[in-house]
Amino acid sequence: MFVETLGKVVVIAAIAFVVLLAIALFLCFFIFHTKRIIFPNLVLFIISLLYEPLRRLLAFFRIDPNLIDRVSVEIRNMLNYQVFSDTALEDRVLLLPQCIRSTDCPAKLSSLDGIKCMECMKCDIGKLSPMCKELGVRMYISPGGTFTKRILLYNRPKPKAVVGVACYPNLHEGMLNANLMGVAAQGVPLTTTGCVNTTVDIDEILNKCKMGRSR
Numbered sequence: 001m002f003v004e005t006l007g008k009v010v011v012i013a014a015i016a017f018v019v020l021l022a023i024a025l026f027l028c029f030f031i032f033h034t035k036r037i038i039f040p041n042l043v044l045f046i047i048s049l050l051y052e053p054l055r056r057l058l059a060f061f062r063i064d065p066n067l068i069d070r071v072s073v074e075i076r077n078m079l080n081y082q083v084f085s086d087t088a089l090e091d092r093v094l095l096l097p098q099c100i101r102s103t104d105c106p107a108k109l110s111s112l113d114g115i116k117c118m119e120c121m122k123c124d125i126g127k128l129s130p131m132c133k134e135l136g137v138r139m140y141i142s143p144g145g146t147f148t149k150r151i152l153l154y155n156r157p158k159p160k161a162v163v164g165v166a167c168y169p170n171l172h173e174g175m176l177n178a179n180l181m182g183v184a185a186q187g188v189p190l191t192t193t194g195c196v197n198t199t200v201d202i203d204e205i206l207n208k209c210k211m212g213r214s215r
């Protein structure tokens with residue numbers, strides 16, 4: 001009797017898992033192709049719950065698994081829009097990954113401020129740095145995830161909003177963490193991904209940094 005009940009529970013759980021996967025895939029494809037975001041909180045919840053199975057399933061069917069991260073980032077960008085727009089420029093930070101740097105980057109690593117750009121103009125960060133100073137948005141080049149968390153939690157004045165630049169999977173994780181820390185995040189994907197010499201859309205980053213402000 002016990003084994004029979006257990007068997008039924010396992011079958012019901014397996015069916016529920018498959019149904020949830022199918023719903024998640026349908027919603028992700030719908031959002032991705034139509035650019036219309038429906039049931040945002042439900043989709044985020046299912047993505048958080050089934051992140052790895054969803055990615056593996058897409059990879060099995062030879063579909064780019066980053067589609068899941070992309071949908072997640074677009075939903076969070078939409079959900080965070082108003083809170084982000086209401087923050088002052090001085091309360092915003094721009095977090096850049098170090099993979100944008102040139103392989104000849106002369107910048108030094110500071111334990112407090114991360115990698116300090118010397119504006120040598122060998123990569124796009126050299127253009128972004130003076131623009132951020134003019135805007136009053138603090139810019140950091142992050143040497144890793146621990147540094148990013150430290151900036152968002154302990155930098156003073158405490159950041160209320162962050163523009164994160166990264167590949168889609170890192171944006172998905174970073175925006176989730178920012179949300180847990182109570183910081184409104186906007187994500188901008190790299191235009192060329194990789195470990196070195198990655199590229200960005202400078203205009204898109206600046207537009208995000210200025211979002212909701214006239215300056």
Ligand code: SF4
Nearest residue numbers: 105117118120123126
């Ligand atoms: S512009 Fe800044 S980050 Fe880029 S290579 Fe030069 S010093 Fe390094």
